[in-house]
Amino acid sequence: MSARSVARVMLRRIKLPLRQLYVSAMYIIGATQRTLIEIETADGRVGIGETLGTEEVFRLAAGLARNLIGRDALDRRGFRESFAGTVFENRNGRNGWSAFAGLELALWDWAGRAFERPLAALLGGVLRGEIEVVCPLPAIVLDRPVERGRLPLLFADRGRIADIIAWAKAQRAQYGFFCFKYKSAAISGEWDVAVMAALREAFGPDIRLRWDPNAAYPPAEAMAICGRLEGLGLEFYEDPTDGPAGLARLRAGIATPVATNMCVIAIDQLPSAIRHRVVDTVLADLYMWGGIDNYLALAAAAEASGLDLAVHSLFETGIGTAANLHLAAALPQIRRPNDCGLNWLGDDAVVEPMTIRGGRLPVPAGAGLGVTLDRAAIRAMTVEEREVA
DSSP states (O other): OOTTBEEEEEEEEEEEEEEEEEEOSSOEEEEEEEEEEEEEETTSOEEEEEEEOSHHHHHHHHHHHTTTTTSBTTOHHHHHHHHHSSGGGOTTHHHHHHHHHHHHHHHHHHHHHHTTOBHHHHTTOOOOSEEEEEEEEOSSOOSSOOOGGGHHHHHTOGGGHHHHHHHHHHHHHHHOOSEEEEEOOSSOHHHHHHHHHHHHHHHOTTSEEEEEOTTOBOHHHHHHHHHHHGGGOOSEEESOBSSHHHHHHHHHTOSSOEEESSSOOSGGGHHHHHHTTOOSEEEEETTTTTSHHHHHHHHHHHHHHTOEEEEEOSSOOHHHHHHHHHHHHHOTTBOSOEEOOGGGBSSOSBSSOOOOBTTEEEOOOSSBTOOOBOHHHHHHHEEEEEEEO
């Protein structure tokens, strides 16, 4: 076994509290779960990564970690081929890619630390020292979880829209955000139009606004809602409806750009999406896309085909947030603000304080991802762990 051979992989599934109950078309949650990954080589060097924290992704990541033991930590291509030499070989969809991505991220971090270079430098160079980030807004402000079946009654009270505006203003005052993403619950198009109009009135024309109902509206209803939103000057509509055909039809009938992080999520989906001009912007999630090497392939394809590229995020710890910042710092194809849920987290897994100021986050300057595990905090948040050696 060489000094660079992976000798041990430690996986921890953690649960972090959120400062505000998150309500969207997909979730009503007060906490997020993530999988933290450490790889250690025979020479004692360590690399860290992160991915989704569902039980299935944690289990898949533990299984894939066995393919790393004894492998050169720089052999990312060999590791990829041991998992899925072709797209068909991944039989677990986005969960499989997410599990792989967390381990691959740890290999990239290891390489950065070994060569004493930031991740962005390994990706081609640091183009930007700080990155503008987006503040997600809950569909409705609640102080305790409710059954989803109760939501229509709550959305019938238009007075609750003022709570969303107040919450958004508080986030802007504290962090200086210039871009907000409203997470629609897809309960009522009337409500959504009213919220977006209220946000535009509250913040004026210079603040970017995004609307995201997580593809929960059928095409005809989505078209009607988007038609009513057209005068508000939104940055884009994110997954207003489901499927390539629905998005392409909607995009052809409106002027505002259309984005997705749910419809185009894999390399093999790109050719059809490009040919049929399904969307304007691929809001790509590092994990669903299967890691950094796949993300680089996406960036090259997007540039060649005229697709816009942006970074998707959902409540990563400082590890995943740092990865997203390095991507945006290094890739010239990324020109829009990064999704970011850091201001929602009630705790974090890294030592370094990551503070949003003026709506921006600095790109960590240290080697690799540039962040250090807060082991005491992680112990308190861990719900499951597994060592592979």
